[in-house]
Amino acid sequence: MPTPAQAIRHEYLRHNKKFPHVWCPGCGNGIVMGALLRAIHHLELSKDEVVLTSGIGCSGRMPTYLDFNTLHTTHGRALTFATGVKLANPALNVVAIMGDGDATAIGGNHFIHAARRNLNLTAIIINNSIYGMTGGQYSPTTPFGAISTTSVYGHIEHAFSIAELAVTAGASFVARSTVYHADLIDRLIEQAMQKRGFAVVEVISNCHVQYGRRNKLGGAVDMLKQFKEQAVTVSRAEKLSPEELEGKTTIGVLVDRELPVSTEEYKKVRRRAHESGDKV
Amino acid sequence: MKIQKEKQNRYEIRFSGSGGQGLITAAVVFAEAVGVYDGKYVCQTQSYGPEARGGKSKAEVVISDQPIDYPKALELDLLLAMNQAACDAYFFDIKANGLLVVDSSLVEQYPTSRIITIPFTQIAKEEIGRELVANMVALGTIGFLCGRVDLANLEKALLARVPKGTEEMNSRALQRGIEEAQKIDVQGLPRAVMSEDDDL
Amino acid sequence: MMSETTTPRRLLQGNEAIVHGAMAAGCRFFAGYPITPASEIAELLSILLPAADGTFIQMEDEIASMGAVIGASLAGVKSMTATSGPGFSLMQENLGFACVTETPLVIVNVMRGGPSTGLPTSPAQGDVQMARWGTHGDHPVVVLAASSVEDCFSITVKAFNISEKYRVPVILLSDEVVAHTRECVRLPAQTEIKVVDRIRPSVPPDWYKPYEGDSRGVPPMAALGDGYRHHITGLIHDEHGFPTQNRHEIERFHKRLTKKITKGFSDIQxxxxxxxxxxxxxxxxxxxxxxxxxxxxxxxxxxxxxxxxxxxxxxxxxxxxxxxxxxxxxxxxxxxxxxxxxxxxxxxxxxxxxxxxxxxxxxxxxxxxxxxxxxxxxxx
Missing domain, CATH: 3.40.50.920 (Rossmann fold)
Structure with missing residues (x-):
């Protein structure tokens, strides 16, 4: 008898895809992938009704391994493809998997507009503060002062907070976790996929190979320990001063609000169009 | 070398002035009357600058009994100039014995004595009560003078295009334009200096 | 009198005729971004599409527009966008994705003076070679050109048909003159219009190879959600859709893409x-x-x-x-x-x-x- 974990792997991983995957040993991407599978399994969604889109980068390879309708698009554009899929067939559960550079540099415009537009989509952003696949160049979430292959003298720009960007841009649901808090990711993705409207889950992840190594943060386990130490729940964070929150990562649900969802609003547009008749 | 005159019965009108004077609308209404209602071949084109209001604006209508190859005007049979700049710029595009019609409320210097001057804007403002419909007064005049459109169809096309509630005003403007045109003795206008057979 | 095979005479602009052609061809999705001299296409489709239970969306830019159009087409809906030079430049990236994934779609490029912002309200034909070679890498693409209002209708229908039949993006080049010239046309009745739809797979899902060409080299196309779960990627892929670095598979892939178009020359040209x-x-x-x-x-x-x-x-x-x-x-x-x-x-x-x-x-x-x-x- 397979264990429950094995059963999920057997059910959702593509057995006809030549493994191994492209990720380095210890990469956080696998933890996020596991959480996504457990969330979908728990929600009892049909594999045929799930569409997974991704961009380019290490995160972009995730759909390749998963037995859903999978769409590995161009760099930064996962949400634009997801928008077309969702509007063309609103019955599908559409999830976009992106990295930090993918979602907030080259795809930054799409990201804020997807949040503003508020389609019924789920966006999962794996934030490892670096461009891993291309060899460790700085991304929009690389901290000030950090070393990367394009900031060997120290990074001089400031990092985005992806989750806060999504809140400001108007997403219905925004949450954050780290790869250390694997159980929390399961729950947040589940909530996000059930949410009516644009739902964002940011997962702080480790790229010990391209980021940790250069910034003396140790290996995968060391970085996970740091995530554990830096994490503060939303409820605890509310009681802390900005000074106390310096260097901390707030985890949990940042925003959960009811807003008009444009997938549903468009049904009203169609109704109005029908009522006014074809006068053109 | 001269091009032998083609047999097709082509008639070209240009509506010119500035953006916001409704010249494109007038041309579209004219084209609709000729094409949809009269059943002739028609091409309507326009060119304009980036400004929504105030820039140069021109719209053209080519009418023929046969399919139209070149959609833009080549030699004008009739030029409507609704301001001085348009009159100056396009006067030379009129063919010999073509007609120049200007809004005398806005054009002061006449480039030729072979000219029809009607104060379209003044009529619209003072008699119809809306300066905005000067284009429709001009449309009436042109419809009558060109002799290429059924005037009842011109009115039908006009009423199909204008906003609800403005039909009566637009219709009145069109009729005023027709009345003004009826007063004109086209045959009595001075002949063009250049003959049609002159070199290109 | 109105005959049964045509509709009443109408005075239409080229841009409007493209819209009617698209609707007649079965287009039910449009994503675009405003640009002169193409905007009338988006404006009219924003009215007609919802009335036909289709979808119109104005995206944040032309890159996003192309992404949405490809997504919608992959979900089984005939899709298009319309733009002019500067927007067409932005579309090149995802146009390549459509080429490599053999996604049917139509891009209308109403050409204006270029390069760069160029002459927004003036006609030009400067995007011809770009339409063919604008996106990187060897790729098949079909480029058509319309010259009149009647063409705008009939060639748009043809563009969709070619796109669906060969699973290839089709670029319809118009220009400012064609786009804004109004002419009287009698559009054919829907029953008189030949509409081609993409071939769907007939085999059971387990047998389905999403990139295995039929006798013409064109793979049957399943829509996302149809039960034929498969992988779609911009990477060069094998017949199952998975990325490959096998040189034989890579070469076979490229040759099939080219061959499916060369085999259709008599139909396409x-x-x-x-x-x-x-x-x-x-x-x-x-x-x-x-x-x-x-x-x-x-x-x-x-x-x-x-x-x-x-x-x-x-x-x-x-x-x-x-x-x-x-x-x-x-x-x-x-x-x-x-x-x-x-x-x-x-x-x-x-x-x-x-x-x-x-x-x-x-x-x-x-x-x-x-x-x-x-x-x-x-x-x-």
């Missing part, structure tokens, strides 16, 4: 001939310029010059056979274009005969006149 039978000089023109060209040819005939016109509707794949036959027959070919010579280079490329290929170029933002073509023509 369209042109119109006027007075060509005994022609000694052929004018080769496309888009709006075909109109002054026809007039110039007729004027030349009246002067006793044996001229004819070949109007290209399909620009790419370049109709080599048709053009070669005429180059063999004629002593000169004149190629008038509103660019510095983007199709004349194609004509020169296929010219293996004693025919002088002469360019006639206009890049001042003005429409070419019949007289200038005529003057050039009678000197040849």
């Amino acid at each position: 369209m042109s119109r001939g006027f007075l060509l039978e005994d022609a000694e000089i052929v004018v080769i023109a496309y888009g709006s310029v075909a109109r002054p060209a026809l007039r110039a040819v007729e004027d030349a005939r009246r002067q006793g010059v044996k001229a004819g016109l070949l109007q290209l509707i399909t620009l790419f794949p370049f109709p080599r056979g048709t053009v070669s036959t005429l180059l063999k027959q004629c002593r000169a070919a004149l190629v008038p274009e509103m660019n510095m010579g983007q199709i004349s280079r194609e004509v020169q490329r296929v010219n293996q005969f004693d025919c002088a290929v002469v360019k006639h170029n206009r890049v001042d933002g003005q429409f070419i006149t019949p007289l200038e073509i005529f003057k050039h023509l009678i000197k040849l």
Whole structure:
């Protein structure tokens, strides 16, 4: 008898895809992938009704391994493809998997507009503060002062907070976790996929190979320990001063609000169009 | 070398002035009357600058009994100039014995004595009560003078295009334009200096 | 009287006729971004699509528009976008994705003066080579050109049909003159229009290989959510859709993509001939310029010059056979274009005969006149 974990792997991983995957040993991407599978399994969604889109980068390879309708698009554009899929067939559960550079540099415009537009989509952003696949160049979430292959003298720009960007841009649901808090990711993705409207889950992840190594943060386990130490729940964070929150990562649900969802609003547009008749 | 005159019965009108004077609308209404209602071949084109209001604006209508190859005007049979700049710029595009019609409320210097001057804007403002419909007064005049459109169809096309509630005003403007045109003795206008057979 | 095979006469702009053609061809999704001189297409579709239970969306830019159009097409809905030069530049990235994933869609590019912001309200034909080669890498693509309001309707239908039949993006080139000229047309009734839909897989999902060509080299296409779960990627992929670095699979993939179009040449390559039978000089023109060209040819005939016109509707794949036959027959070919010579280079490329290929170029933002073509023509 397979264990429950094995059963999920057997059910959702593509057995006809030549493994191994492209990720380095210890990469956080696998933890996020596991959480996504457990969330979908728990929600009892049909594999045929799930569409997974991704961009380019290490995160972009995730759909390749998963037995859903999978769409590995161009760099930064996962949400634009997801928008077309969702509007063309609103019955599908559409999830976009992106990295930090993918979602907030080259795809930054799409990201804020997807949040503003508020389609019924789920966006999962794996934030490892670096461009891993291309060899460790700085991304929009690389901290000030950090070393990367394009900031060997120290990074001089400031990092985005992806989750806060999504809140400001108007997403219905925004949450954050780290790869250390694997159980929390399961729950947040589940909530996000059930949410009516644009739902964002940011997962702080480790790229010990391209980021940790250069910034003396140790290996995968060391970085996970740091995530554990830096994490503060939303409820605890509310009681802390900005000074106390310096260097901390707030985890949990940042925003959960009811807003008009444009997938549903468009049904009203169609109704109005029908009522006014074809006068053109 | 001269091009032998083609047999097709082509008639070209240009509506010119500035953006916001409704010249494109007038041309579209004219084209609709000729094409949809009269059943002739028609091409309507326009060119304009980036400004929504105030820039140069021109719209053209080519009418023929046969399919139209070149959609833009080549030699004008009739030029409507609704301001001085348009009159100056396009006067030379009129063919010999073509007609120049200007809004005398806005054009002061006449480039030729072979000219029809009607104060379209003044009529619209003072008699119809809306300066905005000067284009429709001009449309009436042109419809009558060109002799290429059924005037009842011109009115039908006009009423199909204008906003609800403005039909009566637009219709009145069109009729005023027709009345003004009826007063004109086209045959009595001075002949063009250049003959049609002159070199290109 | 209204006949059963047509609709009433209407005065339509080229841009409006493209919209009616798209609706008639079954297009039910549009994503785009405002740009002169293409915006009327988006405006009218924003009214007509929801009334036909289709979807219109204005995206944040043209990159996003192309992404959404591809996504919608993959979900099984015929999709299009419309733009002009600057937007077309932004679309090139995802156009490549559509090529490599064999996603049917139609891009209308209403050409204006370029490069860059160029001349937004003036006509030009400067995007011809870009339409063919704008996205990186070898790729098949079909480029068509419309010259009149009637064309805008019928060639749009044809563009969708080719796109669906061959699973290839089709670019319809229009220009500012075609887009904004109003002409009276009687559109055919829906029952008179031949509409082609993509072939769906008939095998059970377990047997389905999403990138295995049929006898024409075109794979049947399942929509996302149809039960045929598979992988779609911009990476070069094997027949199952998975990325491959196997050189045999890579080569097989590229060759099939090219071959499916070359096999369809007779179907895809369209042109119109006027007075060509005994022609000694052929004018080769496309888009709006075909109109002054026809007039110039007729004027030349009246002067006793044996001229004819070949109007290209399909620009790419370049109709080599048709053009070669005429180059063999004629002593000169004149190629008038509103660019510095983007199709004349194609004509020169296929010219293996004693025919002088002469360019006639206009890049001042003005429409070419019949007289200038005529003057050039009678000197040849």
